Amino acid sequence: MALAQQKSFDRFDPVAVRHAARRGELTGDTAGLAPGRVQGNLAILPKDLADDFLRFCVLNPKPCPIIGMSEPGNPAIPALGIDLDIRTDIPRYRVWKDGVMVDDPTDIRSVWRDDLVAFVIGCSYSFEEALIADGLPIRHIACGTTVPMWRTNIACTPAGPFAGPTVVSMRPMKPADAIRAIQITSRFPAVHGAPLHIGLPEAIGIMDITKPDYGQPAEVKPDELPVFWACGVTPQSVIAAAKPPFAITHAPGSMLVTDLLNSRVASL
Amino acid sequence: MALAQQKSFDRFDPVAVRHAARRGELTGDTAGLAPGRVQGNLAILPKDLADDFLRFCVLNPKPCPIIGMSEPGNPAIPALGIDLDIRTDIPRYRVWKDGVMVDDPTDIRSVWRDDLVAFVIGCSYSFEEALIADGLPIRHIACGTTVPMWRTNIACTPAGPFAGPTVVSMRPMKPADAIRAIQITSRFPAVHGAPLHIGLPEAIGIMDITKPDYGQPAEVKPDELPVFWACGVTPQSVIAAAKPPFAITHAPGSMLVTDLLNSRVASL
Known part of the structure; x- marks a missing residue:
């Protein structure tokens, strides 16, 4: 076992x-x-x-x-x-x-x-630990699922053969929690830092918030906003x-x- | 003149x-x-x-x-x-x-x-100055109008005869600008600090984002979120x-x- x-x-x-x-x-x-x-x-x-x-x-x-x-x-x-x-x-x-x-x-x-x-x-494990330590709930951890991720319309700056879209991970949060999460993750530029985006998935090319490109869905409740962080799957996706x-x-x-x-x- | x-x-x-x-x-x-x-x-x-x-x-x-x-x-x-x-x-x-x-x-x-x-x-003049210095557009300043303000459903903690709702001011921003504005205003706790709320007006009791209780309306465009800061009109409203x-x-x-x-x- x-x-x-x-x-x-x-x-x-x-x-x-x-x-x-x-x-x-x-x-x-x-x-x-x-x-x-x-x-x-x-x-x-x-x-x-x-x-x-x-x-x-x-x-x-x-x-x-x-x-x-x-x-x-x-x-x-x-x-x-x-x-x-x-x-x-x-x-x-x-x-x-x-x-x-x-x-x-x-x-x-x-x-x-x-x-x-x-x-x-x-x-993101590093900043998730800081969010949890601050008492902020993280949906995919509570549900025991993988964080949902999407390829966005935010292009990475290319270098040689490496090019492609920025992949983001999403954590749904109540607005006041989202503000606190922005404050906390801003302190961690070495592990993706502050979110790239909040609240309007379509603006970054995410047309269906219930269907991630990677990972598993996480419900965004009516009193929550989706908060999007740049994701370490980006380099893997670019290498692939x-x-x-x-x-x-x-x-x-x-x-x-x-x-x-x-x-x-x-x-x- | x-x-x-x-x-x-x-x-x-x-x-x-x-x-x-x-x-x-x-x-x-x-x-x-x-x-x-x-x-x-x-x-x-x-x-x-x-x-x-x-x-x-x-x-x-x-x-x-x-x-x-x-x-x-x-x-x-x-x-x-x-x-x-x-x-x-x-x-x-x-x-x-x-x-x-x-x-x-x-x-x-x-x-x-x-x-x-x-x-x-x-x-808020203090933190607006910092937002402007960072290149963030502020709708009501660009329009030459007064910032829109609302009484919310967030009750102040009462003291003696002083009690009432928190009044907030609203600035519409694109999501990435809103994240940056949260970072900047977090540095200014002496002048209202980080926003209280973002993105879901109804959650704080604002039923019509086009009709402020004080000040003048400011348009929230489809690619923007309303960002709400605690407002110095709160103590005036409480005194009244x-x-x-x-x-x-x-x-x-x-x-x-x-x-x-x-x-x-x-x-x-």
């Missing part, structure tokens, strides 16, 4: 979580593990594409906030964690060839190459569209758990 | 503006005068009511942020301005008896009493409802110009 397995390591210690993934004892979602620590999206690309991807992220910091990256071929990212090995420490990966997913292993040592560069990109010969990402929900404290990536 | 009269003093100097009001050379609106300086709403009450009113303001800081108050009978408020005389330095006053306006003089020395306490309450035997307020738009810098009342 997965839960029993996961009890065999210290779920509060980010190093223990990474080691459990490394040993193959943790192969699923990282939500709720190592509370207070930053979790990140993963994108690994060959060096000849990594320069363009780096530029893409820098030009689109709201959907693609880089919180760490590796040297080519080096699986360590010391700034993000002690004894971190990007090839083993994520519970589950996705391996892509020419834009097609060809494998979802729990370890990528067998496909690692000397020219690969790993990018770790901020994730660019169809690079080779790429590796994390599997959805199976993030890199870093040693960084969420509180320390707050700007204020 | 009023404009010509107003050119006879230094419109950028808050002391000169107050002295012009004192001399009777300035008898109208203070909007645009002494740019960068805090302007305030005025409420003057006899000491036996002032204690309850002070408590009311402290309990309702968003609509009633006190930026200064006088000692009973003392017309100076040194913390707000050099050589400030609250009896002469506001261009136009309103004198109230039993809740009825009985006069609108340009000078209140003849009705001043030793038991009167003056309260100066923050005003309490029908105190004697009270003095400023005339609408004719504010106290202080020496305080708007930038210095920002919390960050």
